């Protein structure tokens with residue numbers, strides 16, 4: 081497979097491994113009016129995180145690695161426009177600082193595209209780790225970077241996991257000031273974690289589409305839609321003569337063909353599937369019955385603004401929520417994201433958006449849940465300070481309801497936790513950061529030991545408050561106290577009121593003999609030396 085090279089690439093390919101692991105600090109928990117008040121830090125799964133997504137994605141790994149069903153991202157398109165409320169290109173001071181630290185002096189000579197690629201690469205690497213085995217990543221992009229992004233996604237997710245490049249019609253009228261051609265569409269790239277496991281849901285027909293179904297001949301099979309029996313595609317033996325019920329002989333118009341051969345036509349006639357109009361002399365039409373469309377519409381890659389909304393619609397949606405103000409320049413329409421989530425998620429999926437902007441993802445998730453009683457969850461990450469007063473505020477307003485009296489949109493209800501990026505788990509000298517909450521450290525160690533989420537235990541478990549969890553008949557014990565040094569010895573073992581077949585025990589020191597540990601299948605790991613860093 082051809083590989084994309086750019087200046088600075090070698091500095092970022094493994095950068096996701098060097099990003100320090102930080103905790104997420106819960107700032108507040110929001111619950112909508114009438115929604116059962118969620119306890120602090122436990123809003124049931126919805127999260128909004130203020131901070132750089134590189135650190136936030138890393139902080140999500142212990143809880144979410146391999147658990148996210150759908151990632152939707154709408155990263156800066158890198159069009160060179162610096163006048164937007166957020167910086168669309170890579171000259172944002174935060175990004176410049178980050179590039180300086182990671183790429184070093186070479187970073188000063190990077191082109192705009194090099195910088196964008198350096199920014200995207202480690203973030204996509206972390207996103208892949210968060211994706212479930214049957215999950216998909218969906219990325220909005222325009223022509224400025226689509227070719228580079230395809231290469232990145234091929235490299236990180238594997239070209240065999242490519243699903244589609246959807247063309248979304250983002251504008252409904254041409255831009256008359258365009259220099260050459262008016263740019264009417266965005267690309268929506270879809271890749272899977274593992275193509276064998278992906279299911280794409282077919283959507284039901286909309287009210288609008290159902291209007292085409294009628295039953296003028298009172299067919300007992302119910303409503304049907306007429307489809308012209310002739311088509312421009314040359315069907316095999318599709319130019320024979322047909323005699324209408326009123327006795328007229330017809331052949332397909334010039335350049336067209338019947339969409340069947342004679343044998344199939346006779347079968348359709350016998351089954352009353354050909355309609356010649358009320359007069360019996362009209363153009364032959366094939367009946368397609370509503371009842372037979374059980375599988376819904378086969379999704380395709382051409383998404384018009386009628387089905388998926390357009391940019392102006394997205395701006396109007398935001399204005400309605402923010403009382404006429406337009407606080408964000410480049411939102412996506414709710415319809416577009418709803419359609420993505422309907423195709424690629426189930427009703428209880430976890431959906432992650434690490435370039436959250438105005439929070440359209442939260443809006444679409446809440447609305448879909450309201451419509452179909454689903455329990456989808458959202459995790460949003462936004463680096464700019466408007467994470468609170470635009471991203472989170474939008475989620476609050478959608479949950480509580482918004483709009484003027486008379487045109488008020490009912491609230492969806494719901495709750496979310498709001499986080500800032502917390503402290504690093506390890507200090508620069510390699511020691512554990514002892515000011516951290518012990519549960520954060522426990523969660524991290526449990527994660528590095530691959531203890532499945534459901535097998536992790538809380539500190540108030542019946543065995544010992546030091547137990548992290550059980551996996552493969554092995555007990556994982558984290559004997560750690562921030563204020564004193566701990567020792568694995570016979571005295572400590574006597575405090576355990578259970579006898580696991582094998583155990584991995586973390587402590588500051590160990591006084592047990594090698595033979596004793598072998599006999600009792602105990603593995604000692606020294607704090608902090610043996611805590612894996614990833």
Ligand SMILES: C[S@@+](CC[C@H](N)C(=O)[O-])C[C@H]1O[C@@H](n2cnc3c(N)ncnc32)[C@H](O)[C@@H]1O
Pocket residue numbers: 131132133134154155156157166167408410411412413434435436437438439440441461462463464
């Ligand atoms: C195109 S906008 C997303 C718009 C969004 N889809 C919506 O409908 O409102 C991209 C967003 O990503 C944010 N962003 C850029 N770099 C980021 C980073 N490193 N971490 C988190 N957010 C970032 C920008 O601040 C901006 O709000």
